[in-house]
Amino acid sequence: MxxxxxxxxxxxxxGISIDTRNITPNSLFFALKGDNFDANNLVQEALDKGASFVVMDNKKKLSNPDKMFWYADALMALQELAKYHRQQLGLPILALTGSNGKTTTKELILAVLSKKYNVKGTRGNLNNHIGVPLTLLSFTDETDIGVVEMGANHLGEIAHLCELADPDFGYITNFGRAHLEGFGSFEGVIKAKSELYDYLENNYKLAFTNTDDGLQDAKTMTFARYTFGTDEQNDLVIEKYDAQPMASITTKKTLFTSNLTGIYNATNIAAAVAIGQYFKIPIADAQKAVNQYTPTNNRSQWIEKGGNQILLDAYNANPSSMEAALDNFIQLENKTSKVLFLGDMFELGAESSKEHLALIQKLEGLDNLTTFYIGTHFFEHQKDSSREFFYKDYDSFSKAFQKNMIPQESLLLIKGSRGMALERILELL
Incomplete structure (x- = not known):
């Protein structure tokens, strides 16, 4: 076909379905394969549950040619369909990548642009070789602007996603020490993320650039760009960044406050406002969008529990985001004590031991701070300390932890890689 x-x-x-556990009625089902599953074995179940057609790549399972369509590779068929759909729609698309802050920045951009446009973007963090096609296929004739988040952990992935999405605009949040196992080094991270810049330049598209980031500034000087930052030569001048106590910016003599923590989120706000200005969003509308945005999904969420103030940032972690979160947490004011629950950072390869030790050393000697390190990577650096506790896994921690280990009215930070699922700590508190 x-x-x-x-x-x-x-x-x-x-719509599109890829999981028989939540089939959408009258959907097109793609029988994808993974290391531990093969949906070719479930194509009849997909039809029985409401799918109208299925795309499969196992001819032996092809029993209903009126409803079942064979392709050599079902995933490739999904990607080709998404690319073709994007070409038919012809709507402007903004691609977003970076080491940290992609999803929060995307949500802020959507909030700002929605003040004027029917805008649609990546759901959650479905930003890989499957998620990007699903995002593209969710766009319709009624979509004015599409926002596509792109994630990667190997060279060439961003370039491939750009070929599918054909973005008209792009923004890289930052270059950080993430997925070092796949990229090989920090230089590999820069090269991989810059594949978005390469695509924009080669196709005469536009980059949104934070000129306060030297790498962004240098890499976008040779092609079309819309800039923001503290220098007065920028298209949007940021008069002030602040994070006391919550992230905020001032631009065009307008204060943007937020429900987000950390100076890094002030930069994310600035990016959303700059993109909004490019697309002619009135500054008052952009201000309202930012002020009303509330983070979800374990990302920089403030929670009050048992008399303690908890900053839950347990969606993901890498050396760069962990360091930024710790810098922000350390400077927050608190009358009693501060407590850290830090989980292992994954996908760091040969750099893992060094990066985990660096974080431990960063926190050594700080007053009024108790730290619980959870996971095998932190555990290999365990030591005797009255303020630092090491556990090889979450089960060991949960069995040993007692509520009275934390003074009342403490300020808590919970942060670790997604695989650690440290939001479970809330149940212990």
Missing amino acids: RIEELYQCFLQCD
């Missing part, structure tokens, strides 16, 4: 024919089937459906 040619992609044009598959596209006509897609237009008859109400």
Whole structure:
């Protein structure tokens, strides 16, 4: 079946499904394969649960040619369909990548742009080779602007996602020490994320650039860009960044306050406001959007529990984001004590031991601070201390932890990689 024919089937459906556990009625189901599953074995179940058509890559399972379509690779068919759909719609698309802050920045951008446009973006953090096609296929004729988050942990992935999405605009939040195992080094991170810049430049598109970031500034000087930062030569001049106690910026003599913590989130706000200015969002509307935005999904959420103030930032962690979160937490004022629950950082490869030790050393000697280190990477650096506690895994920690280990009215930070699922600590508190 040619992609044009598959596209006509897609237009008859109400959406895409890839999981038989939550089939959407009248959907087009793609039988994808993974290391531990093969949805080719579930194609009849998908039809029985409401899918109108299925795309599969196992001919032996092809039992209903009116409803089942064979492709050599079902994932490639999904990607080709998404690319073709994007070409038919022709709407402006903004691509977003970076080591830290992608999802928060995306949500802020959506909040600002929605004040004027019917804007749609990546749901959650579905930003990989499967999530990006699903995002593109969610756009419709009624979508004015699409915002596509792009994640990667190997060279070439951002370039591939750009070929699918064909973005008209792009923004890189930052270059940090994340996914070092896949990228090989910090230089590999820079090269991989810069694949977005390469695509924009080669296709005469525009980059949004934070000129206070030297790498961003240097890498976007040779092609079209819209800039923001503290220098008065920027398209949008940021008069002030602040994070006391919550992230805020001042631009065009307008104060943008937020429910976000950390100076790094002030930069994310500035990016959203700059993009809003490019798309002619009135400054008062942008201000309202930022002020009303509330983080979710374990990202910089303030929670009060048992008389303690808890900053839950347990969605993900890498050396750069962990260091930024700790710098922010350390400078926060608190009358009693501060407590850290830090989980292992994953995908750091050969740099893992060094990076975990660096964080431990960063916190040594700080007054009024108790730290619980959770995970095998931190545990290899365990030591005797009255203010530092090491546990090889979450189970060991949960069995040993007692509420009275934390003084009342403390300020708490919970942060670790997604695989650590440290939001479970809330139940212990």
